[in-house]
Amino acid sequence: MTVQDQIRDYLDETGVTKHALALQAGLNPKAVKNILEIPGIRSDRKTLDALGEVMGIHLPTPAGQMTYSRLMSDLARPTGDEKSDSRNRVLISRLKAFLKAAGWVAEIEIVDRRRAIEKLSSWSAATLDLTENSFATYKSDILAAIHSHGGRNRPNGIRDVRGIYREIHDVLSESDCPNDLKLISGTFFHFLYQRKISPDEISTEVLHEYYLHRLAVSPKGEATCKKHVQRISALCTRLATDADFSSYGFNVVEHPFPDGRNKYGVDASVFSELLSEFDGPVSRWLRGEASRDGLSEEAFLAQLDAAETSGPVNSKKALLKKKNGGRKRTEEDRQSAGFLLPGQTWSKRTLENRRYQLIAGAKALFAATGYLIENLTEYTDPDVIESALDVLSSGNSDDEFPSSYAESVGKTLKKLARDYIGRSADDVNAIAAHIKEHAIGETGISRRNKARLRQIIGDRQQRLIDLSDILTDEVNSIIDKRKRKSRGKTRMDLLGPEEARDIMCAIASDILLARAPRRANITGIRLSWISWAGGTARIIIPNVQVKGRNSDDPDLHIPLDEHASARLKSFIEKVRPKALRAGDDENPFLFPSQGERGDLGQPYAGLLERLVRHTKRIVGFKMNPHLYRHFLGWLWLREDPDRLPDVQRLLGHKRLETTLAHYAEIDEDLALDRWSKYLADQKSRQPEKTKKKRKTG
Template identity: 55%
Template sequence: MSLQDKIREHLEITGLSMRALSMEAGLYPKAVATILNRPGHRPGRKILDALGRAMNVELPDTEPRTTYAQLITRLGIATGDRDVDSRNRRLRSRVNTVLRAAEWVPETEEVDRRRAVELFAGWSAATLGLAPRSFHSYKSDFMTAIDLACGGNRKQSIRDVSGLHRDIYEAIQSSTLPEDLKLNAGAFFFFLDRERLLPSQVDTHVLLQYFHYRCDDTAKTEAVCRKHVKRIAGLCCRLALEPAFAEYGFHCVDHPFGDQRDKYDVPVSTLEGFLREFDGPFTRWVMGMESREGLSHADFVAHLDREDAEKKVTGKLALLKPRKGGKKKTEAERKSAGFLVEDETWSEATLANRRGILVAGAKALFASTGYLIESVEEYSDPTVVEAVLEAVTAANSSKEFPSSYASTMGKAIKKMARDYVGRPDTEIDDIASLISDYSTGSKGIAERNKAKLRKIVGEKEQRLLDLGEILTDEVNARLDRSVRQHPGMKRLDCLDVEMARDMMCVVASDILLARAPRKANATGIKLSWISWREGLATITVPNIEVKMRDGSDPDLPIPLGGNESRRLRLYIDKVRCRVLREGDDRNPYLFPFQAITGAPGQAYSGLPERLMRHTKRVVGIRMNPHLYRHFLGWLWLREDPNRLPDVQRLLGHKTLETTLEFYAEIDETLALERWQKHLTKRKIRGTRS
């Protein structure tokens, strides 16, 4: 029995209407009607699960649908109508282009609007090598082709209704409300008119219904629909305060979404017991300030000095008796007293990262089982560890690529269990076994990053390498327009803050392509680190600022080429001053802090995110600083596998083993491609004329 048949049978037995069943399931009122009456509609699993709970049955997925191969064939059938045939040829061509870019097999890939929406949400114009306007045309045509396969018709809108809701909509359009509220209003008031709801009836529950309606009836992702509904909540609050709309009875209403940053919906205060210990004695221990027993390092040294003083020394050995506090304590002495040695401690950044991971694990466990972790010792119990890793893995199971999150969490817990709590070796072995079970099973570059790197080929690769020039040309074009609009104004005076921040991205891109320093080193570059020689710049990152280096290791130089040095000089001399906040003239960083609030003298930590938006737009891929590191190694070794020692020096790896671990298995397809070229060459040589 099909999904539709099961729903119809339930309606006949219970006597419920389609609307009543939708409401009982907590869905928008037309959810069931859409499933039954819209040909080819494929509801998401969440909607099916909600309906199944309301019906007390397990609902199957919708039946197999039209494949893209069938859709393409259908579009290729001549209708005799010249305009329709011309449209279908365009749709067919664009469907094929999108399928190739998505690497979808037309013969097996089923036409699914929701999956298509998610696909385009993760793309940009650069993904298809198009201008932004053309990209939107491709998306529109692809959705039109899907509607042809799914039996979609022209959707009604606010323009098709009359009465109260149309009057409110027209009043909003002629008001002084922000433009985005005006643009969002039409769909919402059409929904209210269709559901016969008055403005005074709009509450959080109605907004939740509207959210489900938007998700299932539009070509928008859940994230976009959520943002839209939040703006509608803002619109209602704004209309409630506007005297011109007082007669309609609007009131302020909260949107139906919680804090999306916490997917487990567990307040941090719930973990108060665990965090009190973690943020107190455990933090002091793991940062090397105290021993496990709370003994400070100064007290430890004083204790050993007292022991030395009490030792009886006679004869000439008395002359060699060490001075008080003068003996350097060995690592063995410190470890035996419960201290961590320097290489075993966590930095502030590592501590913050591990704290977040462990909090997430405790929240996941509490959300899924109700079990509350109340101490570090309890967290390190192997039974609890297994449950935590299972809960975290289940919460992340929908991700496309395998995640190392659970194994990273396990390693942090293992350190607590072994070095802080002091659990028996058998229990430590159990935890190690669990970590192995939840490991992704691969070393080197993560599969997610490999997938991205494989897409950076041809034109995309060139656009990434030329990103500095592309962004500079865009800023110059905006400056030219501004100069034309303001005759007599100096060109530099037309440079606004946004243009200046884009020039920051130009310089950051040049630096990342030069040597791909890690994120903290790229954003934290100080002006004092830059030296010049014959017009060429070199940025020297001090050794102690580089990961895995100390004062005895070499510094990390980042030399820039001629064009890059000229852009850096221009930025420092004429652009940087335009992004300095008032009172921050003595900021030491190359990229000064940009937020409105905050203490002076900080670096611009949001720069990588801004640069990633540009790489997404220009190249089609979000390039974080660490992905730049992989890209440089990947690119150079792909061109010449014998460059492994050079890549080690380029990326600043301390040992060649680290480089090998990441890049030795660059991609088997590269070896296969070389073999195919060799095979083709041999076949041509062996061909008889």
């Protein structure tokens, strides 16, 4: 009995769906479907073990798996086509070089596409003694050989397509369409042909499904698959607008991936008034083309000349008047008129960079609080700047040493507040104080964060540790009140979207306290990364998704205790389905996107900002996600300073020096107290007042 047969029998006996089985095993939602429906697919041992644990049986490794020796033997067989035979000889050569560099034995090494990709991703061109271009070719050929011959006689493509899509492909091949679109069209048309999707039914959702399909069957990684689908979107646009294909009914289709530059999920058009002001009079002032009041250079010179001619000038002094260019302009004249001096103006590149910074701050504040900045006068208010820098500091502190981005934005706003808007000296000093709070110290932790850590003592420390339980109790209390007024309804019927999001915050708090992963690794957790052993859950973040790690480094493991695991299990089974947006059933993330805006299939971008608001309310001050990393290290070291190596491993620092740099100054009072006690114990003489007086006789 094959693995596929065993899985089918289990599904028939239990009534569990393929989708549900995959999620129960902590796999990609499409994993079981792919195993059953994709011919020749070879699941790795990790996947089989996860499924076997859920099913209560052992799924054996499929017999007859291809070795590299057999793969090269198949490639060496003549096909009758000289071009194909020549190509296969090249592939064999590439495979031999690959095996030699990997130290693998062809006769016993099983062909495993995923393992090959991991090995290649850890190499450089020097590994195979090649140039960068040749190395890229080698990688492509090696994966092509594995993909084409490692599981099937050949990959499916346009040769397997009949009907309208074969007709479209033939017309496309003879058109002036870009060659790359012609080359990638075959696999897409085969996908549409197999699923009986007509041209007028192609949508963004279809492209998302195609992307998941590519991930399952292609030898390429996620980034390459995304680029492929983005080009397919371009192909659909071409077919929709080209007169030669108008009869087929194609539509312009957007690809399913958000703009990677829009980190906060807020469109820049929301700030149209602010941008209009910055791109107009403010930019002209910053380039030195106009004064802050909008006075042009020409008008400025004309004013100087008019002032000179309007005053009484005797005939002798008139001989000293400048003939060309009028009166000489001094720096004092320019400054008094509101112009920037030459050394104070910004280049075009600086202007663009500062523009991005200001919009990033406005987006971050709007995403976190809903506060919309409409103009620069409002933006340069010290209170608004303080809030914007707080949010930016939270969102850009995912490095081992926090980012200075918030500090840079603050300095830009200070210049505008002082020199363009004309804020009072008190306001400018307040802005400078906010910038100072977010400045990065030599030890890698800002002064504000150090001060906050020293506040987490006693009741505050306990409330932070108990935050997830407090949030859960609050949600249960709300549902209890609704239950008393709505008889006959289940508790899940009474759970609203706000309560579901609060439970997400509780889960995020559990994860942060377990190991304090970086911001992106929390919101980006996929269901397939969660594994179960008995009653406890373990989140395994792939090494390549973790900052500073590559494919040769270990994955980042986040084990949850039984209490947190039970909360996570309940969330996945009961709460998460209620939190999904309409049409987002295939969302792969643990925390699916919320609200009406944004694309489907994305994570909940505002999760951690919501958690920050809860910590402010419950603990008493803002606790941005990165501060959890410092809190864990500080708390453990305060209890036992000898735990420094353990803290290093807990936080995933590659070097002990990084851990030392972070925590050397966090609690100097503790260190001073310990030193004072040590010094007192070592002294051989006691203070005079403590000595016993000797009796004289």
